[in-house]
Amino acid sequence: MELRQLRYFVAIADHGSLSRAALMLHIAQPALTQQLRQLEQELGVQLLHRTAQGVLSTDAGKVFYEHAQAILKQVADARSAVAQSAERPSGSVTLGLPQSISGALALPLLKASRAQYPEITLQLTEELTGNLSDQLKSGRVNLAVLFDDGQLSQFATSPLAEEELHFICHADAAQATAAPAEITLEQALQAALILPGLQHGVRPRIESVARTAGLNVGSVIEINSIAILKSALLADMGATILPSAPVLDELRRGALRARRIHSPAISRTVVLCSSRNIPPTNAAAAIGRLVRQVSEQLCAAGLWPGATPL
The missing domain is CATH 3.40.190.10 (Periplasmic binding protein-like II)
Known part of the structure; x- marks a missing residue:
């Protein structure tokens, strides 16, 4: 397996076409096709599906693409490290x-x-x-x-x-208009919550602090996108527990409200x-x-x- 074969494969996958990749690489298409065939033979799997519209990565091709990208980046970093001045x-x-x-x-x-x-x-x-x-x-x-x-x-x-993490909700929600400006973790967890999935972001931290405090996180709406989560908050679909930074604009213009959490507080x-x-x-x-x-x-x-x- 040669570095140029990895470079060729990544270019084909990125462009979705052997002909476009050949133009970009300044190599004849038959030679590019031969290099791809040799790579597939060495790996013992088909990396790309050929169609009339171009090429699509197979499941094996998608896995190999991630590794090829990482290898090419490390090679580029190694060259750069040798040439760099401190x-x-x-x-x-x-x-x-x-x-x-x-x-x-x-x-x-x-x-x-x-x-x-x-x-x-x-x-x-x-x-x-x-x-x-x-x-x-x-x-x-x-x-x-x-x-x-x-x-x-x-x-x-x-x-x-x-x-620090805050309880954040729509400005007109009942939890937003309630006094005082702080809320206990137990009260926060009783709200209809919109949170990332268990493997991402603040969710593992919230689960850990709640468990230590003898509390449970109930059923939640799971959204793994800050943009979509903000849209759900603005639609008053529920509240969330997040740092203030990703919703700062919405807080400043009064569309959302943040309340500090205590007993216990949560930070990351x-x-x-x-x-x-x-x-x-x-x-x-x-x-x-x-x-x-x-x-x-x-x-x-x-x-x-x-x-x-x-």
């Missing part, structure tokens, strides 16, 4: 951000990266936390912001902030993670330092609501 880091760095964090961190990080490291290409990817963890393991992202749930020992970690530890097995490039190390710096600045300026720097 004083002027350059190259490409991919940073994964959870959906509930990107609203607070993404734009400030991009601005700071362009100002301090103009020779680094910072690529941000927004994903569910469970997906980000898998991508960090495989090397598809260099760094990822995750939440410390006690399952991060496989990564090198650096704490960023402790983020936000950490920057990198692989223990893949050495960081100078560029990745520089972006890691920048993430910590920007996080601290946002907390100090009150621009990351409910977050305290660690």
Whole structure:
């Protein structure tokens, strides 16, 4: 198996066509087809379905595509690491951000990266936390912001902030107009809740704190998208337990209301993670330092609501 075969396969899968991939790669289509056939023979599986409209990945092809992408990225990172200067880091760095964090961190990080490291290409990817963890393991992202749930020992970690979770609902909901401005966890759990699935985001933390307090999380509407979850809140379909950052605009204009939770309060530890097995490039190390710096600045300026720097 050769690197060029991996590169060819990824290009074909990305373009959905042998002819378009051949044009992009500047290779004759018969030669490209031959390389693909040799790769499939070596693996002993069919990677692509040929159709009149183009090509589609088989189940085996979808699995191989993820590995091929990760391998090609690690090779590119290795080349970059050899060529980089510690004083002027350059190259490409991919940073994964959870959906509930990107609203607070993404734009400030991009601005700071362009100002301090103009020779680094910072690529941000927004994903569910469970997906980000898998991508960090495989090397598809260099760094990822995750939440410390006690399952991060496989990564090198650096704490960023402790983020408070609030009870958030439609501004006209009964829970929003009730006094006082705080609510107990038991009361919050009695509401019709809209939460991410068990493997993502705040849900494991909520379940853990509730269990420790002798409380149960009842039936919930599970939505693994911040955008759709916000739409459900605005439609007054229920309430949620989230940090304030992803719904800050809606809170400011009065469409949603947030109440602090007590007895007990709920917070989560936000950490920057990198692989223990893949050495960081100078560029990745520089972006890691920048993430910590920007996080601290946002907390100090009150621009990351409910977050305290660690």
